Amino acid sequence: MLEQCRRDLAEAMKDIDLLLTPSAPGEAPPGLSRTGDTSFNNLATWTYTPCITLPVFTGPSGLPVGIQLIGHRN
Numbered sequence: 001m002l003e004q005c006r007r008d009l010a011e012a013m014k015d016i017d018l019l020l021t022p023s024a025p026g027e028a029p030p031g032l033s034r035t036g037d038t039s040f041n042n043l044a045t046w047t048y049t050p051c052i053t054l055p056v057f058t059g060p061s062g063l064p065v066g067i068q069l070i071g072h073r074n
Helices: 002-012 039-047
Strands: 019-022 051-058 064-070
Touching: 002 039, 019 039, 039 064
Parallel strands: none
Antiparallel strands: 019 064, 051 064
16 A cells, blocks of 8 residues: 555656645644654655755744655655
């Protein structure tokens, strides 16, 4: 099933350079004890695609909110 997902994503991205997605459902959590919800990273993890999260603005608590750029596999 995941191998089919990898093939489908590669086909869907054949004419685009990057996917732009949210990196998390909200701003970063306070403190250093946890990194926050990682569920939005599952697509890149499961499909073996490179990704990077970039902070783009701050949320209501003044902590960063990020976007995720997902590239082509290999």
